Amino acid sequence: xxxxxxxxxxxxxxxxxxxxxxxxxxxxxxxxxxxxxxxxxxxxxxxxxxxxxxxxxxxxxxxxxxxxxxxxxxxxxxxxxxxxxxx
Amino acid sequence: xxxxxxxxxxxxxxxxxxxxxxxxxxxxxxxxxxxxxxxxxxxxxxxxxxxxxxxxxxxxxxxxxxxxxxxxxxxxxxxxxxxxxxxxxxxxxxxxxxxxxxxxxxxxxxxxxxxxxxxxxxxxxxxxxxxxxxxxxxxxxxxxxxxxxxxxxxxxxxxxxxxxxxxxxxxxxxxxxxxxxxxxxxxxxxxxxxxxxxxxxxxxxxxxxxxxxxxxxxxxxxxxxxxxxxxxxxxxxxxxxxxxxxxxxxxxxxxxxxxxxxxxxxxxx
Numbered sequence: 001x002x003x004x005x006x007x008x009x010x011x012x013x014x015x016x017x018x019x020x021x022x023x024x025x026x027x028x029x030x031x032x033x034x035x036x037x038x039x040x041x042x043x044x045x046x047x048x049x050x051x052x053x054x055x056x057x058x059x060x061x062x063x064x065x066x067x068x069x070x071x072x073x074x075x076x077x078x079x080x081x082x083x084x085x086x087x
Numbered sequence: 088x089x090x091x092x093x094x095x096x097x098x099x100x101x102x103x104x105x106x107x108x109x110x111x112x113x114x115x116x117x118x119x120x121x122x123x124x125x126x127x128x129x130x131x132x133x134x135x136x137x138x139x140x141x142x143x144x145x146x147x148x149x150x151x152x153x154x155x156x157x158x159x160x161x162x163x164x165x166x167x168x169x170x171x172x173x174x175x176x177x178x179x180x181x182x183x184x185x186x187x188x189x190x191x192x193x194x195x196x197x198x199x200x201x202x203x204x205x206x207x208x209x210x211x212x213x214x215x216x217x218x219x220x221x222x223x224x225x226x227x228x229x230x231x232x233x234x235x236x237x238x239x240x241x242x243x244x245x246x247x248x249x250x251x252x253x254x255x256x257x258x259x260x261x262x263x264x265x266x267x268x269x270x271x272x273x274x275x276x277x278x279x280x281x282x283x284x285x286x287x288x289x290x291x292x293x294x295x296x297x298x299x300x301x302x303x304x305x306x307x308x309x310x311x312x313x314x315x316x317x318x319x320x321x322x323x324x325x326x327x328x329x330x331x332x333x334x335x336x337x338x339x340x341x342x343x344x345x346x347x348x349x350x351x352x353x354x355x356x
Binding site: 013019021022026029030033 | 232233237240274278287
């Protein structure tokens with residue numbers, strides 16, 4: 001460490017930021033895994049259908065597949081924009 | 088019956104071939120009969136790292152296509168008579184490797200060897216998939232860096248669903264992490280993911296920690312697997328990993344900052 005480093009302001013540790021981002025990302029990607037291959041395509045098509053009527057972003061539609069006993073439950077969560085933005 | 092070990096990572100350039108060469112050599116040093124197979128069709132490199140590039144006559148694809156016998160294609164290591172290398176083909180035909188062909192060659196190798204080490208190409212394409220498909224054990228090579236950690240998790244997911252063990256519903260591939268290019272100094276400075284971080288994110292046991300070292304490049308330059316350099320920390324770390332692979336307990340070394348003596352600090356190490 002050089003003398004000048006003593007005067008420099010310490011940045012937040014970048015490794016902590018990396019860890020935080022990875023924990024979230026890995027959890028997200030694991031949740032999508034194991035689901036049927038058609039899930040991402042279906043999610044996109046549902047999004048397109050809804051977009052015919054209201055303007056929403058990709059992250060406004062959440063598709064989740066859960067196991068409930070021996071039943072698979074498909075959960076569809078759409079966040080609609082506030083009124084006044086309809087086409 | 089032989090054990091098939093795949094060395095994989097998803098991301099390129101993290102040290103798969105270096106690891107395959109050193110793990111295979113290490114197992115041979117411990118008296119095991121070992122075959123190490125390069126699955127990177129089109130981009131053969133294991134031969135260079137093992138230092139046998141000028142002795143490649145036949146390759147993996149030649150064997151699959153029946154142009155030679157497996158015996159003719161196996162290159163005997165110049166340092167260990169119980170270690171053999173099967174080079175990848177330099178063909179650009181991506182479909183040269185087939186499931187049936189790979190299975191046939193691996194089955195034949197399993198009869199003659201204790202361990203078959205499969206050096207996977209980067210990515211998740213055909214070569215990478217075939218390298219892991221028949222594996223009993225996987226060594227996932229990971230750098231303490233965001234894209235490498237993410238890709239490792241992706242590869243683990245693929246192994247969990249697309250390997251033969253997964254398809255047959257038998258016991259899954261046993262998975263280990265091998266962290267390469269680790270720098271305790273940068274971890275202490277807060278700029279590199281620590282071993283604990285990587286373990287927490289990926290949730291897998293660590294087989295070995297290979298410290299960042301200039302000697303790894305020197306070993307590659309010379310075509311001598313770094314594990315043969317028993318003075319190099321990276322070589323010693325690979326020897327530890329091999330011991331753990333064989334079920335021995337070894338404490339993790341090279342995870343703390345190396346204390347430098349005054350002379351070394353004055354004159355440079």
